[in-house]
Amino acid sequence: MSDSTKTVILHGGLLALLFLLQFLLPAYHHGNLARIMVLATFAMGYNVMFGYTGLLSLGHALFFAAGMYGMGLAMQYAGAGPVLAMSAGLVASIVVALVVGLLALRTAGVGFMIVTLMFAQAGYLIILYYGAWTRGDEGLVMPQALRMLGAIDFSQPGPRYFAALGLFATGFLLTLWMMRSPFGKVLIAIRENEERARMLGYDVFRYKLAAVVISGTLCGLAGAAYGLLFGYVGATFASVQYSIFPLLWVLLGGAGTVIGPLIGTLFMFYLIDLSSAVTSAYMLVAGVVLVLLTLFAPQGLAGELRARVWRGLP
Template sequence: MSIETRRVLALHGGLVALLIGLHFVLPAYHHGNLARIMVLASYAIGYNILFGYTGLLSLGHALFFAAGMYGMALTIQHAGFTPAPGLLSGIVAGALISGALALLALRTTGVAFMIVTLMFAQAGYLTILYFGEYTRGDEGFVIQTAQRVLWGIDLSDPANRYFAALSLFAICLGLSLWLVRAPFGRVLVAIRENEERVRMLGYDIYAHKLGAMVISGTMAAASGAVYGLLFGYAGASFASVQYSIFPLLWVLLGGAGTVLGPFIGTLFMFYLIDLSSGITSAYMLIAGVTLVALTLFAPQGLAGEVRRRIWKGLP
């Protein structure tokens, strides 16, 4: 194992170790916030695989997040599933929908790809509203505490919820790190940088993009399913355009094409909005000015600037 590899593993393993340690020292408010941030960061990690590493700008990832959430919630609520098969249902739903959308959307490029993904995400949102008899539309529905016991573990308990969120985050972080250092991930980066040259070298561009989209969508669905189960709620707002824009912002802020960027961006934006809302009702103005400043002075994102200025080998 090279020294560079050891440094990379130490950095990412150290983050997981830090998050474990924070469980024992954080006050209840920040403890709950961090659990939420870790699940949303897992969503952003999935988005980063498609956007940051493959170079495909999707505006429809809320479709996958909501597919996971509702695939889990509806089967528990209406089919009597327990949490384990409910989670599996959500993940499978996200994988199938992302695969189906990829087969259609990857026939397009550039702006057309963005529009197609946005169109299908909006169709998913409207479908949730249309079948309000089952989904309860905008109002959503609560998943009862008794329905959130996984293998004898009560996920409504703050400690259990935190470690469940941490487990998801650690898995997504590890998979992302492994993927981008594997041959498949290196081809994705090459596609992002120069698609025509990769095609000339004989690689199947379509197959790699399809794989990236399915992996990204499945990871987003897993995050949506876990979010609904841990926090006991499923609502149509999670399928709205807002939840397609959020992961894009988190990835851009943290650093597109970096493994740690999605977590850093999610953490930063979550607390930026949280703290500014405590100062003024115009908190989005403060958030907007800060985001513009970061875009101007750290165009590659926070982790991206670290890679550019300090550690060139940061994955």
């Protein structure tokens, strides 16, 4: 069986399984999986920059929050419906990603990490400073009446799940196509040896900027969808922890793999969820498991699968 056939079976089968789970899961896990798919899209956006291009960012909460607040403010103060509100979130995330990319890519390595972190912290402080509009830490609750598209109510479990699945499938297939295209192969070449890619005639800055914008846009769409589907927009989503989470999800699942972000997000979500039901020291449990995974599966879960079972895993 060829690698292309295996890829179609694996990735198509995963989407089919997620579709079927809508009808099989109990209410609690049904809601959890919808949330996981949105957050996995956030992680996929991060993976484009870190896993495929080799740009380690500590500021991706800024893109997530840009999409979320672009959507939320348009809905709260302009009375926009889901389509216009999501469009506002999309535009906000593209603009923020473009500005951050143009400025942050003037640095490299540790400098890039610090600059992206500074941008994210600036975004968080802006949200708090303009608390009269954003409600600061209290956040904005999205009116249920505005979360409807015709007869479709995104506050209800079924429409919310299918919307989350649609978002995830779009990001999933886009990432798969992109990384098998010439553009994606150039990003991987930059990750592996930037100087050699430059010597071959590629405009490295332009490709990196494109990766930042695509990454920021995917993360912003995830943020906008999270606010729309779960009805809340808050400053917590712009804080440092939401810049660290996608890094952990990608590392756990397997950086530079298409399915890695979903695996990492699913694993981390339920690790915390299950351990918190047993002990109040659930973060200690999570920390121990993360250390063990780092020691014994340094390439992440999907990365180990690629290294040990299927070297052609995209």
